Amino acid sequence: MAAFEISPPDLRELVGAWLAEDIGRGDVTTTSVVPSDVEGRARIEAREPCVVAGVTAAALCFELTSSRFERVLEFKEVVGDGDRAAAGDVIARIEGPLAPILTAERTALNLLARLCGVATMTRTYVDAVDGTGARIVDTRKTTPGLRSLQKHAVVVGGGSNHRFGLDDGILIKDNHLAAAGGVSEALRRARANAPHGLRIEVEVSSLQELEESLEEGAEAILLDNMTPDRVSEAVRIAAGRALLEVSGGINLDTVRSYAMTGVDLISVGALTHSAPSIDLALELEE
């Protein structure tokens, strides 16, 4: 269960703006070449294996576009968010007026390809740590404007969400520590000033800072750029007194060795900043 999901009206507004970015004053090609009363059928197909995410957003692209023409089309999800599709699998079928199907095609595929990319990469990481108890979490390294959808894709890919923004969690990072003059002072300030409903997490780069953090009552600690051995040592030191998260230099080759240390959370920025788009296509049917 994801803690937050973008609400349908908010998603509607976002998708509307993205369609407007592409459509502008109108789809002059389709309007000129395809009579508005022609009906058609199309399918969205995966051209490579993937975990699907973003079907609702893709459906909205078609539905909002057909409403521009005051027409109604039917969008049938075949593979739902979080399920796997093989190359050649049909993800969705669309039936109705052909013009809006063609007009919405590019925006829908642009979205779906990127979100499937995020879910697919997430699933790979989650599978790599299977059975270890460690959770794969995302970061705030998301594409501007797509945070909610990318974080949803992480969840359907099996991952968990870190903060949604700067206001729903406290994470004291290296630059904050520099500004405050050290771990202890930063934690003291956070305890004094932060709302009582938020846990206090701090990023540390040495075991000494870890111990300092535990003494000052940090409730979660981010171990930055440590080797798995160092992380194991950190887990031993913390002994359950705080949640431990690792971050930095983690890839598919190393993630399991981190997960084996007993750490609670492994955050992977690449999930949202470097997942490649999945190759998808919209094909018309006879």
Next chain:
Amino acid sequence: MAAFEISPPDLRELVGAWLAEDIGRGDVTTTSVVPSDVEGRARIEAREPCVVAGVTAAALCFELTSSRFERVLEFKEVVGDGDRAAAGDVIARIEGPLAPILTAERTALNLLARLCGVATMTRTYVDAVDGTGARIVDTRKTTPGLRSLQKHAVVVGGGSNHRFGLDDGILIKDNHLAAAGGVSEALRRARANAPHGLRIEVEVSSLQELEESLEEGAEAILLDNMTPDRVSEAVRIAAGRALLEVSGGINLDTVRSYAMTGVDLISVGALTHSAPSIDLALELEE
């Protein structure tokens, strides 16, 4: 010279929305840990070689955030859009109140890293066709919400822009041809119905369709998924009667062989859908 650039007020509005996505009700960590009157200096640094793009957008992140605090900071561009940065090079320096610098950091880097990625990949393709007369162009496979900025990054990377949307150019694609019942009929409809200010481009997948298109007066023709040899043959057939564009299956290994055919335009979707983010960092200075 790019035909279109996002206007400063529109960029301001986009950046404002992206900051709001991250900041929400406020940056609780920074507000709790960093006193609002502390001043500081920071630099944005490349951690890998790249072509820079998006400096203006990054600057706006910091400026709009400091205006939230009713403070003013100074953002100094060191490397401008279109210039190369080596690993370790400083791209910009920021000086002023420390809190808004920390609050804006993530959104600014999220933008800059993606746009530098686009410009860098574009430059690689442009360099690969150097001296051939072929132009590298982008596609509509952009990230929803980022089209203007990504197309700007293509231009500063040395590429050219294709259509900005569905309303400023006619491109009759395979699905349109299917709907119209063939190349000739589709072109006839476009000539009859489209505004006289737009050229008519059509996608063809065979030399026979190419000849049909030339006969019907197509002004630009997109050769879809053809081998360089086929493209050479197409160039010979067209003999300057229409602009020729190639698309599909083009990568850094093959792009020059396409460029050598004498084709006018080579469109590369990967520039905007698969350019990896560039690794950048914001470092505080003493």
Next chain:
Amino acid sequence: MAAFEISPPDLRELVGAWLAEDIGRGDVTTTSVVPSDVEGRARIEAREPCVVAGVTAAALCFELTSSRFERVLEFKEVVGDGDRAAAGDVIARIEGPLAPILTAERTALNLLARLCGVATMTRTYVDAVDGTGARIVDTRKTTPGLRSLQKHAVVVGGGSNHRFGLDDGILIKDNHLAAAGGVSEALRRARANAPHGLRIEVEVSSLQELEESLEEGAEAILLDNMTPDRVSEAVRIAAGRALLEVSGGINLDTVRSYAMTGVDLISVGALTHSAPSIDLALELEE
């Protein structure tokens, strides 16, 4: 077939804003005098002959207003866009709660009267060139805020649309020529810089500039303020190498003599800046 039509949601938003301009906090007269549960019937009637345009926009005025009262009314179009109405003809019938009918009346008639005016004048010009092959086109001399609807009215009146804005066509006018230092240089710059999907049109005021433009590959040429004789000469010179458009000093007395020259397009600013409003009325029925 018009290339672009304002989309229903965009029209809805425009009409909503126009209603708000008139209604403000509420229609105090109707609210005070007409009980909200009274039903009624009304008709919109032409008081002079006209070509009808804008019925959809008028319908929206009534529908959005009745939705302010959470009521539903029925708007029945009797004469559709593009059809002729004689004096006394009923254009539409409205049935339902009386209060919103009275509240929406003025905004609906304000719109409809102006759009019928545009369609009616357009039809007069189109009829005047009947059989000549010349097309009557509009200009950008539209009423701020009403461009889409006025251009729609031109189309249903039998005319064609020129550019919808500054971004979907290139038209190099006298002031651009002055800035660039002449026809040849301006055309060279346009060819070098403009997106490949747009044709290049240039305005010329002499036959010498016409020849210069043809040499530089202009695809459309606007002949500014020339006599029909001069235009005939221009048609002979161009010999089909470019689309020819005439503009300036054209009225109902002269338009056919221009059309007889063989020119392709005749643009008439008056269609959208000087078409008089048509006299219409809303009458209640027993």
Next chain:
Amino acid sequence: MAAFEISPPDLRELVGAWLAEDIGRGDVTTTSVVPSDVEGRARIEAREPCVVAGVTAAALCFELTSSRFERVLEFKEVVGDGDRAAAGDVIARIEGPLAPILTAERTALNLLARLCGVATMTRTYVDAVDGTGARIVDTRKTTPGLRSLQKHAVVVGGGSNHRFGLDDGILIKDNHLAAAGGVSEALRRARANAPHGLRIEVEVSSLQELEESLEEGAEAILLDNMTPDRVSEAVRIAAGRALLEVSGGINLDTVRSYAMTGVDLISVGALTHSAPSIDLALELEE
């Protein structure tokens, strides 16, 4: 003194939307042909005699457009709102970057030409009733979206404003009377239900309804479609007990005969629905 004027921020927003309607993604002609660092000077010139209105709105067109380019230009008003310009007179001078001057030209002239038209026609009517004590007032028959500016043009042309909308005045018209079942009942309802800050005006079409209205305490009475003789009789009957307004069938030939009757207000719908645009031009200077 006008009771209401559109506020500068609201005007800014309206002008911004009108510019966006024309500019779309950008002015591709100017961007391609005119280098962004070229400076220039232009003048706006009347090509026929007129009363000027809308100079502030025109200035905003140029200023907002140059701000799109992050440039500053100087707009110097030469003839102010309400003053007369002869054919050939310069209304304003503009100096600065040439590109935004050319980009804003059309929208600025579209506005200015229409508003000068309203002010000029108003002045003609006002002059026609000079010395009679009757005031020329506008109606709600304005162009959707332009009401504030058109009503401002009426004022600078010497006229007065009627209601700005349905919420700042009570005017019981024929359809309201029909719905309420007569003048007396309608006035009773208005007195009972309307806010105490608003006067009650009623439209009457006979002297009998006039007397009924006076008995029921109407504070203003609109005499609809009466001859000047009938209006004189009405003035005698009313004897100052209510403001008298005439409307319907009034034109430049008849307006003075109405004004001579002693009526207080003469409302003329044509001021805002049929005033022809004034011919203006923007000329570049060496």
Next chain:
Amino acid sequence: MAAFEISPPDLRELVGAWLAEDIGRGDVTTTSVVPSDVEGRARIEAREPCVVAGVTAAALCFELTSSRFERVLEFKEVVGDGDRAAAGDVIARIEGPLAPILTAERTALNLLARLCGVATMTRTYVDAVDGTGARIVDTRKTTPGLRSLQKHAVVVGGGSNHRFGLDDGILIKDNHLAAAGGVSEALRRARANAPHGLRIEVEVSSLQELEESLEEGAEAILLDNMTPDRVSEAVRIAAGRALLEVSGGINLDTVRSYAMTGVDLISVGALTHSAPSIDLALELEE
């Protein structure tokens, strides 16, 4: 009958913004603890006697929130606006998905409690002047953002509305008098400059100013801070020539003595600035 009511779409927008203020990115407690498919029933209950107002706004809170979840719930009004509820009475019942009921609860109660407070206090004042002919009216001392709803609550509580804003009535107050240099000059200016559809009301603080106002034709006069005896004298002097309103220093103990003077309107700022919230609760049912 209230002259103005906030329109359903405007109310929808206001309530949407208020929900967004509370919900932010989502209701993390409910999402974490209550499965989205659990159905439930709840009642809103008065915990003290009150006059109910705002049921429609409360219903919208629940409906808009359930639409965030793409669910539908049923809101059944039990006691309507203007009716009395005793302690323990059920005002409304809600049935449907439990999660949105819990998410909307606080915003709905926040609104309803305040609006019931306004209606309840208004009713007390209205009852206190029962039979006297004086009307209780509100002022512009409303809570920013809530004016329409508070004025609606005044009406359902039996009161009448004064101006809705600065644009739908003229009320010359002490500071205006000071700026104009006295009652006579201020009234002369208002008569000369104000639109003819608005009555002119002036605030006076002495009987001499009252007489001056009557001479200058004031149509309504606000007697500021006078004793009931003074007000009686004012009523005698005015003798029906203008509406008389009293304001200042009026409370439940004194209001009837003012009403007995024969004054027309008694305005009470406390109705909207000091009415205490009514104690309400939402209870889940088995």
Next chain:
Amino acid sequence: MAAFEISPPDLRELVGAWLAEDIGRGDVTTTSVVPSDVEGRARIEAREPCVVAGVTAAALCFELTSSRFERVLEFKEVVGDGDRAAAGDVIARIEGPLAPILTAERTALNLLARLCGVATMTRTYVDAVDGTGARIVDTRKTTPGLRSLQKHAVVVGGGSNHRFGLDDGILIKDNHLAAAGGVSEALRRARANAPHGLRIEVEVSSLQELEESLEEGAEAILLDNMTPDRVSEAVRIAAGRALLEVSGGINLDTVRSYAMTGVDLISVGALTHSAPSIDLALELEE
């Protein structure tokens, strides 16, 4: 230090909307009676003792209104947020064009009076628990639309802020417990599903539920409607294992007895739902 403060641009937008609610199309009284070039001076004065809050918002009312007139005025704060004012004390002085001062007066006072009310009541509660270590906190029982400003007023009055919305803290209340089937199950679900950055707080109504909560690892516990004796017992049981908050039935008479128990937080809904407005006035000066 408050964790969140409404940002200046957001406040600007809110104040702009509140001004628009009052001003509508314009302040017809002031425009008619006060010439726009008259300058003036005014002071805002407290008419009863209070703790001041909202001066920045009040200043914005005047500044935004004068910008409507394209004028500049000077607003000088005399008493700042959080400071005490005695009856008769000047809170701020305003100097500049008189018209916008009069137009903004009501909205500014409406805001300031309410926010001073919140700060003043908060200070009374904070003083009442002085020296006890307990903190006075607000609730989500705020006025819709005013939450940020009311929570700011609580802080300057010496109180602390609870959650700003449903997304930045977990508080499991009685209805959630009912839905989940008890304290233990609800806490288990919250721990499993909630983001790791948020603490988990639960409301309990008995000591048994308190013990259950402590066992399940609740980090904060809200003791609902318990007597001070019960609360003392709870403090003893919790023994520092969780933050303890009391709520319900707390008033100025009882608050100190709760504070003496050693509880951490005392939440008082009345601070934001029942603080009476402070009596303030704007006086013109010679």
